[in-house]
Amino acid sequence: MTTDTSVVEVTLESDLKKVEFADEISRRVSATAGFDEDDRQKIEMAVHESLINAIYHGNKNDETKFVYVRFEIHGDRLVVHIRDQGEGFDLNTVADPLATENLLKVSGRGIFLIRAFMDEFRVENLPGVGTEVTMMKKLNSSIKPNQGGTDREHEGHNTPS
Amino acid sequence: MSMKATTRQVDSVTVIDLSGRITLGEGCVQLRQLIRDELGRGNKYLLVNLADVTYIDSSGIGELVSAFTAVSNQGGQLKLLKLTKKVHDLLQITKLYTVFDVHDDEAKAIASYGKSAGA
Numbered sequence: 266m267t268t269d270t271s272v273v274e275v276t277l278e279s280d281l282k283k284v285e286f287a288d289e290i291s292r293r294v295s296a297t298a299g300f301d302e303d304d305r306q307k308i309e310m311a312v313h314e315s316l317i318n319a320i321y322h323g324n325k326n327d328e329t330k331f332v333y334v335r336f337e338i339h340g341d342r343l344v345v346h347i348r349d350q351g352e353g354f355d356l357n358t359v360a361d362p363l364a365t366e367n368l369l370k371v372s373g374r375g376i377f378l379i380r381a382f383m384d385e386f387r388v389e390n391l392p393g394v395g396t397e398v399t400m401m402k403k404l405n406s407s408i409k410p411n412q413g414g415t416d417r418e419h420e421g422h423n424t425p426s
Numbered sequence: 427m428s429m430k431a432t433t434r435q436v437d438s439v440t441v442i443d444l445s446g447r448i449t450l451g452e453g454c455v456q457l458r459q460l461i462r463d464e465l466g467r468g469n470k471y472l473l474v475n476l477a478d479v480t481y482i483d484s485s486g487i488g489e490l491v492s493a494f495t496a497v498s499n500q501g502g503q504l505k506l507l508k509l510t511k512k513v514h515d516l517l518q519i520t521k522l523y524t525v526f527d528v529h530d531d532e533a534k535a536i537a538s539y540g541k542s543a544g545a
Contacts, residue, residue: 281451317450363521371488
C-alpha cells in the first residue's frame with residue numbers, strides 16, 4: 266500500500282436496514298475517488314449486492330455477527346473489501362442467471378451484477394473467520410451495460426445472490 | 427427512502443405507480459403484497475410505472491420477475507412503463523428486457539393490452 270492511499274472502514278451489524286447507510290458511504294467514497302456518476306452507481310450496486318450477501322446469506326441476519334467494510338482509494342482505482350462471519354460459499358456452484366432455464370428465477374443475479382460492474386472480484390473463504398469479498402474498480406474503466414458478461418463467466422446463485 | 431406505491435385504474439388496466447427503492451426487505455415485500463392484492467381483486471392487467479424508482483437491486487429485479495410470472499399464471503399481463511436508465515440497463519444486462527413488455531408512453535401501453543383486457 267502506498268502512502269497516498271485513503272482508507273474508510275465501516276463495521277455494520279447484520280441488519281439489512283444498515284445497507285442503505287453503507288450505500289451512502291459507497292457513493293461518497295467513489296465520488297471522492299473521482300468516479301463519474303455512471304461508475305458511482307455501478308460501485309454502489311456492487312457494494313450493495315455484496316453487503317446483502319454478507320448479511321443475509323453469510324451472517325444469516327444474526328445481529329451478533331458483523332460485516333466489516335474497507336474502502337481503499339488508490340490513485341488509479343478503488344478497492345473494496347467486505348468480510349462477513351459466515352461459513353462461505355463456492356463460486357463454482359452458482360448458476361448462470363442468463364441461462365434460459367434460470368432467466369425467470371427470482372434470485373441468483375447478485376454476483377453476476379458485481380462481476381459486470383467491477384473490474385475484479387474475488388471471494389476468499391477464511392476458515393474460522395468468515396468470507397471476504399474483494400472488488401476493484403479502475404478509474405475511467407466504464408463498462409457498457411450490455412457488455413456485462415458477454416465474454417466472461419457468468420455466475421449467479423441461489424444462495425447467495 | 428422506502429418504496430411507495432399508488433394504483434389507479436385506466437380502462438381495464440391497473441396502473442401501479444412506484445417510487446423510491448425496491449430492495450431486499452421492505453420494498454420487495456410491499457411489491458409482492460401489492461401484486462397479490464391486485465390479483466386477489468381480479469385485476470390481472472397490470473402496468474407498473476417505474477419512472478420514479480430511484481434504486482432497484484437484484485432482489486427488486488427478482489420481485490418484478492416474480493410478479494410477471496404470478497400475473498402470467500393467472501392469465502393476465504404485467505408490463506413495465508417508463509424505465510429509468512438505471513433500471514433499463516439492469517434489465518438489459520440480465521437479459522430480462524426481452525422478457526418484459528416495456529413502454530415509454532402510457533397511452534400506448536394501455537392500448538397494447540388490446541381487447542383481451544377490454545382496453
